[in-house]
Amino acid sequence: MKQDLIVILDLGSTQNTVIAREIRDLGVYSEIHPHDITAEELKAFDNVRGIILNGGENRIVDGKPVEIREEIYELGLPMLSIDYPQSKCEEQFNELPGEKALKKFIFEMCGAEANWTMKNFIEDQVELIRQQVGDKKVLLALSGGVDSSVVAAMLIKAIGQQLVCVHVNHGLMRKNESESVVKVFRDELHANLIYVDASERFLGKLENVADPEQKRKIIGGEFIRVFEEEARKLEGIDFLGQGTIYPDIIESGTKTAKMVKSHHNVGGLPEDLKFELVEPLKQLFKDEVRACGVELGLPHDMVYRQPFPGPGLGVRCLGAITRDRLEAVRESDAILREEFAKAGLDKKVWQYFTVVPDFKSVGMKNNARVFEYMVIIRAINTIDAMTASVEKVDWDVLETITNRILSEVENVNRVCYDMSPKPPATIEFE
Ligand code: XMP
Numbered sequence: 001m002k003q004d005l006i007v008i009l010d011l012g013s014t015q016n017t018v019i020a021r022e023i024r025d026l027g028v029y030s031e032i033h034p035h036d037i038t039a040e041e042l043k044a045f046d047n048v049r050g051i052i053l054n055g056g057e058n059r060i061v062d063g064k065p066v067e068i069r070e071e072i073y074e075l076g077l078p079m080l081s082i083d084y085p086q087s088k089c090e091e092q093f094n095e096l097p098g099e100k101a102l103k104k105f106i107f108e109m110c111g112a113e114a115n116w117t118m119k120n121f122i123e124d125q126v127e128l129i130r131q132q133v134g135d136k137k138v139l140l141a142l143s144g145g146v147d148s149s150v151v152a153a154m155l156i157k158a159i160g161q162q163l164v165c166v167h168v169n170h171g172l173m174r175k176n177e178s179e180s181v182v183k184v185f186r187d188e189l190h191a192n193l194i195y196v197d198a199s200e201r202f203l204g205k206l207e208n209v210a211d212p213e214q215k216r217k218i219i220g221g222e223f224i225r226v227f228e229e230e231a232r233k234l235e236g237i238d239f240l241g242q243g244t245i246y247p248d249i250i251e252s253g254t255k256t257a258k259m260v261k262s263h264h265n266v267g268g269l270p271e272d273l274k275f276e277l278v279e280p281l282k283q284l285f286k287d288e289v290r291a292c293g294v295e296l297g298l299p300h301d302m303v304y305r306q307p308f309p310g311p312g313l314g315v316r317c318l319g320a321i322t323r324d325r326l327e328a329v330r331e332s333d334a335i336l337r338e339e340f341a342k343a344g345l346d347k348k349v350w351q352y353f354t355v356v357p358d359f360k361s362v363g364m365k366n367n368a369r370v371f372e373y374m375v376i377i378r379a380i381n382t383i384d385a386m387t388a389s390v391e392k393v394d395w396d397v398l399e400t401i402t403n404r405i406l407s408e409v410e411n412v413n414r415v416c417y418d419m420s421p422k423p424p425a426t427i428e429f430e
Pocket of ligand 1: 216308309429
């Protein structure tokens with residue numbers, strides 16, 4: 001390990017991540033580990049400089065308070081405890097320590113160095129991946145989203161051609177999205193990439209399916225089947241790369257923390273296709289994943305892209321998906337993104353996209369009555385996607401986008417701007 005480590009032992013506090021973030025912000029690497037970690041396991045890291053115990057109200061599991069192992073106290077490492085009774089630690093606080101106290105503990109008592117940099121992190125991970133994988137092969141589903149792209153770049157750096165990436169185009173990608181995955185990973189980073197165009201297969205399964213949940217189920221299920229089929233064609237794969245990041249782990253619950261939602265990126269692969277996981281980003285927060293991607297040389301657009309739902313444009317082509325409306329969503333989305341980038345709004349607005357409902361309205365084209373579709377523009381800002389407010393987009397920008405959509409996108413005669421915050425609306429339409 002290139003960097004000093006401060007370990008936070010998880011006793012069920014919801015503040016563990018806050019402390020880990022504060023320590024990392026001070027330039028020192030910090031990880032959260034289960035409360036029952038053994039002294040042996042901690043020693044194996046060989047870079048632990050200090051331990052933090054954070055108690056609090058959730059320190060009870062099955063009616064019993066959670067305790068760390070006695071042997072941890074005998075490691076001779078500086079320990080700080082917060083709200084943890086009968087502790088044998090040198091430093092003991094009743095509440096979260098302020099920056100000054102935290103600095104004193106980390107730098108003076110633990111003697112840690114502020115050497116947490118992305119460069120060091122990548123070097124560490126490359127080393128760990130090589131140790132774990134040896135000369136075996138790793139399979140990775142590369143969607144082109146931030147997390148899978150950064151994992152791919154990291155694995156390429158660590159094991160090169162031992163990585164096999166599979167990119168499944170489900171036909172619901174944005175304009176040029178699959179092409180750009182192929183260009184960046186196959187042409188520029190020389191990855192071993194299998195490109196599967198499954199558009200027809202997905203669109204066939206989705207025909208006449210109007211229920212949003214059913215659409216999501218079909219897309220998710222079909223994705224796993226296509227990926228499984230590809231995995232079966234390959235031989236000698238022992239590992240599965242995964243873009244698990246730190247919030248995924250927290251939200252899935254730890255031994256002490258309550259489960260927020262199930263984390264099922266791997267979900268669905270059959271028993272006989274179980275691989276050992278390689279998850280080099282599992283300790284990173286989202287902004288750190290982006291910084292890691294930049295350090296690994298990925299294009300800025302790929303690393304700083306807005307969130308995009310797994311089911312893709314499928315949930316923005318409302319109701320039963322038809323090819324003409326899907327095309328209208330894809331083309332209008334491309335125009336919106338282009339014009340937002342020109343106006344500098346791509347750096348300011350959290351998420352922006354277009355939606356095409358499954359009904360027509362009357363209009364006039366070439367002096368004749370026409371019944372055509374409507375494009376709805378949505379641009380929202382949020383911190384955590386739980387609530388969201390609408391971006392006050394400049395009228396001229398909206399007019400330019402509207403005019404372009406009306407003249408360039410087929411089968412569309414009307415453009416609307418969605419003014420609804422979340423709640424009561426949600427960010428997506430279905
Ligand atoms: P809502 O519509 O619930 O969206 O306000 C909140 C955020 O989640 C994204 N979203 C999804 N992401 N699979 C995903 O990976 C999905 O099925 C899905 N549905 C919504 C949405 O784009 C927004 O950022």
